[in-house]
Every structure is written in structure tokens, then in C-alpha cells.
Amino acid sequence: MEAKLLSASSPPSFSVNGATKFSRPSLVLTSPTREFPIFKLQCPARSSNKIIQSVHASKSIGTVTTQRVDDSENLTLDAVRYSLIRQEDSIIFSLLERAQYCQNKSTYDPDSFSIEGFHGSLIQYMLRETEKLHAQVLHPIADKINMNPKVWEIYFKNIVPKLAKEGEDGNCGSTAVCDAMCLQALSKRIRYGKFVAECKFRDSPEAYQAAIKEQDRDGLMNLLKFPKVEESVKKRVEMKTRTYGQEVPVEICKDGDCPTYKINPSLVADLYGEWIMPLTKEVLGNKPSTSNFPITRVVRM
Numbered sequence: 001m002e003a004k005l006l007s008a009s010s011p012p013s014f015s016v017n018g019a020t021k022f023s024r025p026s027l028v029l030t031s032p033t034r035e036f037p038i039f040k041l042q043c044p045a046r047s048s049n050k051i052i053q054s055v056h057a058s059k060s061i062g063t064v065t066t067q068r069v070d071d072s073e074n075l076t077l078d079a080v081r082y083s084l085i086r087q088e089d090s091i092i093f094s095l096l097e098r099a100q101y102c103q104n105k106s107t108y109d110p111d112s113f114s115i116e117g118f119h120g121s122l123i124q125y126m127l128r129e130t131e132k133l134h135a136q137v138l139h140p141i142a143d144k145i146n147m148n149p150k151v152w153e154i155y156f157k158n159i160v161p162k163l164a165k166e167g168e169d170g171n172c173g174s175t176a177v178c179d180a181m182c183l184q185a186l187s188k189r190i191r192y193g194k195f196v197a198e199c200k201f202r203d204s205p206e207a208y209q210a211a212i213k214e215q216d217r218d219g220l221m222n223l224l225k226f227p228k229v230e231e232s233v234k235k236r237v238e239m240k241t242r243t244y245g246q247e248v249p250v251e252i253c254k255d256g257d258c259p260t261y262k263i264n265p266s267l268v269a270d271l272y273g274e275w276i277m278p279l280t281k282e283v284l285g286n287k288p289s290t291s292n293f294p295i296t297r298v299v300r301m
């Protein structure tokens with residue numbers, strides 16, 4: 001499908017298993033007047049490193065540089081929880097997108113992909129380039145707590161095999177795009193633990209300070225966790241997955257027909273219960289330290 005869609009143009013190409021493949025971009029296909037974004041695969045943007053570093057956390061308007069500060073007053077537990085609820089939608093939709101393709105293991109195989117000046121798999125290449133771009137607009141604090149190796153392992157070991165059919169369907173480019181979306185959505189969700197931690201700390205600083213001073217990790221975790229909230233998160237994501245992921249038949253279902261789903265709704269609930277919330281709690285437990293607060297007035301993510 002990827003090759004068919006793009007055969008009329010000359011998009012950037014890369015080689016998978018020795019055969020040249022074209023990746024399906026999400027934009028620009030329909031407008032004959034638009035050009036493909038210039039994406040020189042042969043020339044990684046090393047020369048632009050300096051620029052990337054200098055725009056971190058600041059915004060240049062002409063010659064004036066302003067410090068980027070979140071003045072939205074949004075750092076309340078309700079607001080952060082609301083953001084976590086919205087992020088559920090992004091996570092579910094990106095998993096649904098990924099599920100339409102086979103596992104396509106060659107996407108993850110460094111020997112199946114070749115691009116001059118880069119050794120690694122197509123997904124590694126995709127993420128490296130995407131993160132380079134994001135590094136230009138997000139604040140470096142986003143990297144301070146790095147759960148990415150864990151998210152990576154969980155995603156490829158535990159999620160993809162349950163989400164996608166075994167085998168190869170030739171859509172390696174689309175697979176890499178979907179994987180990148182899933183990984184970013186998951187990693188952002190988990191990183192939000194640090195905002196949750198700060199809100200909780202601000203709401204009752206004395207309680208947290210006491211636990212932190214005494215290095216009472218269990219006590220700190222008891223303050224931070226809310227089992228009832230966790231239960232309702234699992235119920236809600238299962239319900240959302242049933243709603244967003246239900247196959248809608250053209251013919252009206254007859255009585256007794258069971259609805260079918262693009263992905264197993266309990267898969268997402270389990271993903272939250274077994275991985276996402278435990279990792280968020282790791283971030284929560286990592287963050288509180290009297291010397292670290294406040295971390296805000298820094299980032300708008």
C-alpha cells in the first residue's frame with residue numbers, strides 16, 4: 001500500500017531488506033501544488049546542533065529573547081488529572097492506528113534498514129529524527145526524568161505482540177510512524193507524574209516534607225497513591241477503548257450480534273494497570289525532594 005500510494009511522486013526513500021520503500025506521509029498527498037517536505041535522508045542535520053541548543057526554553061522574536069514560562073495557572077491536581085484523561089484518548093487512538101498493521105519486525109531490525117551515515121533500525125531512525133525536532137521546541141527539563149528505556153522495552157515486548165498480527169505486510173514506514181506516536185504518547189503520560197507530584201506536594205507540603213526528610217519511601221508512596229483513582233482510570237480506558245475501537249458494521253446488527261473491537265479493550269486497561277500507572281508512580285516517587293521544588297514556571301508541554 002505504501003508503494004502504491006506514492007508511486008506518482010518522488011518522495012524520500014529508504015531501503016528495507018535491500019528493496020527501496022516509500023514511507024506514507026500523513027500530509028501532502030492530496031494537493032498537487034504542494035511539495036513533499038524536504039527531508040534529506042542522506043544528510044543528518046549535524047550542522048544545526050548549535051541552533052537546537054540555543055532555542056531551548058526561550059523564544060526569539062527578532063532580536064528579543066523571552067524566557068518561556070507557563071503562566072496558565074494550570075498546575076492544580078484537577079487540571080493535571082484532566083490532562084491525563086485527555087491523554088488517554090491520544091494513547092488509545094495511537095494504539096488503534098498501530099493495530100491495523102502487522103508486527104512488521106523488520107521495522108525493528110538494524111540489518112533490514114540502511115541509510116547512509118546511520119546504523120540502526122527504521123524505528124530508531126524515526127525516533128531520533130522526531131526527537132531532534134521536538135528538542136527544538138520543548139524544554140530540556142522534559143528529559144530530566146527519563147523513563148524511555150523502560151517504555152521502549154514494555155512497548156515492544158509486551159504491547160506490540162498483543163496489538164498486532166504476526167508477520168510482515170510491507171508497511172514498515174507506516175509502522176514506524178505509528179510506533180513513534182505510541183511511544184511518545186506513553187512517554188509523555190508517564191512524565192506527567194512529575195506534575196502530579198508537584199501538585200500533591202503543594203497541596204500538603206508539611207506531610208510530604210516530613211516523609212522526604214525521614215527518607216520514608218513507603219510513607220511517601222502511601223501519600224502519593226490513590227487506589228480508587230487508579231480503579232476508575234482502568235474502567236474509563238476500557239470503556240473508551242470499547243467506544244473508539246468498536247467496528248461499526250454497515251448493516252445494522254441483528255439481535256444477538258456481539259460487537260467486535262479493533263483491539264481488545266481489556267488490553268488497554270491492563271496496560272494502564274500493569275505499566276503506565278506503576279511507571280507514573282515511579283516518576284511521582286522520584287520527584288519530591290524539598291530542594292527540587294518548585295519545578296514549575298518552566299514548561300508548557
Ligand SMILES: O=C(O)C(=O)C[C@]1(C(=O)O)C=C[C@@H](O)C=C1
Pocket residue numbers: 081084196224225226227229230233276277280281284
Ligand atoms: O491522579 C493521581 O492522583 C495520580 O497520582 C495519577 C495516578 C495515575 O497514574 O493515573 C498515579 C497514582 C495514583 O495512585 C493514581 C493515579
